[in-house]
Amino acid sequence: MKGVIIIGLMAISSIWLYQRVNDLIKPLPKPELDTNTYWGPGNPTDYEAPKDVVPFKIAYDQTIIDDLRTQLNRTWRYAPPLEGIKFEYGFNSDALRHIVDYWRDYYLLKWRAHEEFLNSLPHYKTEIQGLNIHFIHAKPKPEAYKEKKVVPLLLLHGWPGSVREFYEFINLLVEVSDINDYVFEVIAPSLVGYGFSDAAAKPGFDVAQMAIVMRNLMLRLGYEKFLIQGGDWGSIIGSAISTLFPENVIGYHSNMCLLYTPLSMIKSYIASFMPERFLPQRFFAEHHFPLKDKFKLLLVESGYFHLQATKPDTIGIALQASPIALAAYILEKFQQTTGPGLNQEFNAMDKVYKLDALLDNIMIYYLTNSATSAGRFYAENMSRKFLGLQLDRVQTPVSMGCARFKFDLPPALDWALRDKFPNLIHSTYYNQAGHFAALEVPVMLYINFQEFAKKAIQIEEAKV
Numbered sequence: 001m002k003g004v005i006i007i008g009l010m011a012i013s014s015i016w017l018y019q020r021v022n023d024l025i026k027p028l029p030k031p032e033l034d035t036n037t038y039w040g041p042g043n044p045t046d047y048e049a050p051k052d053v054v055p056f057k058i059a060y061d062q063t064i065i066d067d068l069r070t071q072l073n074r075t076w077r078y079a080p081p082l083e084g085i086k087f088e089y090g091f092n093s094d095a096l097r098h099i100v101d102y103w104r105d106y107y108l109l110k111w112r113a114h115e116e117f118l119n120s121l122p123h124y125k126t127e128i129q130g131l132n133i134h135f136i137h138a139k140p141k142p143e144a145y146k147e148k149k150v151v152p153l154l155l156l157h158g159w160p161g162s163v164r165e166f167y168e169f170i171n172l173l174v175e176v177s178d179i180n181d182y183v184f185e186v187i188a189p190s191l192v193g194y195g196f197s198d199a200a201a202k203p204g205f206d207v208a209q210m211a212i213v214m215r216n217l218m219l220r221l222g223y224e225k226f227l228i229q230g231g232d233w234g235s236i237i238g239s240a241i242s243t244l245f246p247e248n249v250i251g252y253h254s255n256m257c258l259l260y261t262p263l264s265m266i267k268s269y270i271a272s273f274m275p276e277r278f279l280p281q282r283f284f285a286e287h288h289f290p291l292k293d294k295f296k297l298l299l300v301e302s303g304y305f306h307l308q309a310t311k312p313d314t315i316g317i318a319l320q321a322s323p324i325a326l327a328a329y330i331l332e333k334f335q336q337t338t339g340p341g342l343n344q345e346f347n348a349m350d351k352v353y354k355l356d357a358l359l360d361n362i363m364i365y366y367l368t369n370s371a372t373s374a375g376r377f378y379a380e381n382m383s384r385k386f387l388g389l390q391l392d393r394v395q396t397p398v399s400m401g402c403a404r405f406k407f408d409l410p411p412a413l414d415w416a417l418r419d420k421f422p423n424l425i426h427s428t429y430y431n432q433a434g435h436f437a438a439l440e441v442p443v444m445l446y447i448n449f450q451e452f453a454k455k456a457i458q459i460e461e462a463k464v
């Protein structure tokens with residue numbers, strides 16, 4: 001009798017446990033969201049967005065540039081770094097002093113040339129859901145349309161980046177060459193709240209809302225079907241577009257394939273005991289294991305994340321009050337992503353990215369006053385409303401490609417990624433480069449993307 005009761009209790013508790021675990025790991029259905037929420041200021045009745053697309057040029061008065069030079073010339077009460085310390089305590093103030101001198105006395109004296117470079121790709125603005133959205137729209141030369149198939153591509157940046165990350169990459173994407181089958185019409189928007197795009201005037205503008213605006217932008221431009229490429233937020237937003245609107249996406253390529261679901265955590269824990277079953281030996285240490293080190297790195301490097309996810313306006317005030325503070329805060333991230341070892345060298349950033357490109361990026365945040373609104377995106381993504389959607393657990397049939405660079409955040413294994421992207425058609429590892437791949441290794445990213453695009457487009461063509 002006692003035995004029967006025990007067996008009965010065991011059966012009941014196993015069913016209970018099975019259901020709890022299943023609740024935690026089963027795929028979720030796709031949520032239905034309003035695709036036309038108004039995010040501009042006020043609450044106009046009968047709002048209709050003007051549909052025109054207007055050319056845009058980056059053009060700032062000399063007085064603004066002179067004022068910045070004066071600010072960079074003020075006595076700066078800096079604290080010297082501790083003895084023998086480089087970047088371990090945050091951005092090194094000695095390194096920063098040199099950069100500020102260069103910024104003021106060399107870079108800004110040639111601002112017109114930098115502005116001209118930034119205007120070398122065609123820019124536009126159009127209004128979506130109450131927001132003026134800025135984007136680069138680069139097309140191949142007219143002859144290219146006769147020689148190659150031209151495919152639209154939505155290119156998405158992240159924080160603390162901007163469209164500046166993509167210039168070299170875009171110039172490759174629109175170029176006809178012997179080795180490629182496809183060329184691209186590239187649409188590279190400034191994210192909402194970033195750079196030359198408006199910021200949402202109301203709380204709640206999270207990743208799903210960003211995905212909706214970016215997809216509406218593509219529809220406005222007449223693209224019903226397109227490819228997506230992104231790293232950082234761009235990767236997370238691309239994943240959300242693929243999840244919410246798979247009918248619009250030919251393929252989604254990421255250079256930051258993160259996935260933080262309960263099941264993916266369990267899988268990477270299991271895989272840590274037998275990594276050789278999951279990936280070639282030479283990639284263990286760089287990309288996935290030991291997990292302890294990877295989590296420690298995330299903890300040490302993600303202070304900014306917690307700050308922006310909780311009190312973005314406070315740090316935003318400091319960053320908008322002082323261009324030097326803005327530079328230190330943004331450059332800390334680029335410095336860190338130059339990679340271990342290298343990242344203790346003062347000139348590593350210039351070697352890996354070119355200092356002028358990083359200053360172009362800082363100028364975009366400075367001139368558009370967007371440090372606060374850009375930081376707020378972290379707070380919105382951590383809101384209960386958005387996390388409740390659990391988009392990472394909603395599967396999408398879209399073809400997915402993944403390029404994992406050595407010094408990027410620890411990515412998901414294919415074994416885990418396939419839970420969300422059953423059509424993972426391209427999965428690669430690199431023994432070099434880091435988080436800002438488009439800026440650091442544009443040719444490598446281009447070749448990787450081209451290989452992916454070829455597969456994704458062929459799958460798409462086979463459907464019709």
Ligand SMILES: *[C@@H]1O[C@H](CO)[C@@H](O)[C@H](O)[C@H]1NC(C)=O
Nearest residue numbers: 069070071072073074104105
């Ligand atoms: C910077 O300050 C020095 C000394 O006050 C002055 O000579 C110089 O003209 C200033 N430069 C700028 C760019 O304001």
Ligand SMILES: *[C@@H]1O[C@H](CO)[C@@H](O)[C@H](O)[C@H]1NC(C)=O
Nearest residue numbers: 207236260381387390391392
């Ligand atoms: C934002 O939310 C998405 C979906 O839940 C998640 O995958 C991602 O890791 C979050 N990203 C950040 C930077 O918080």
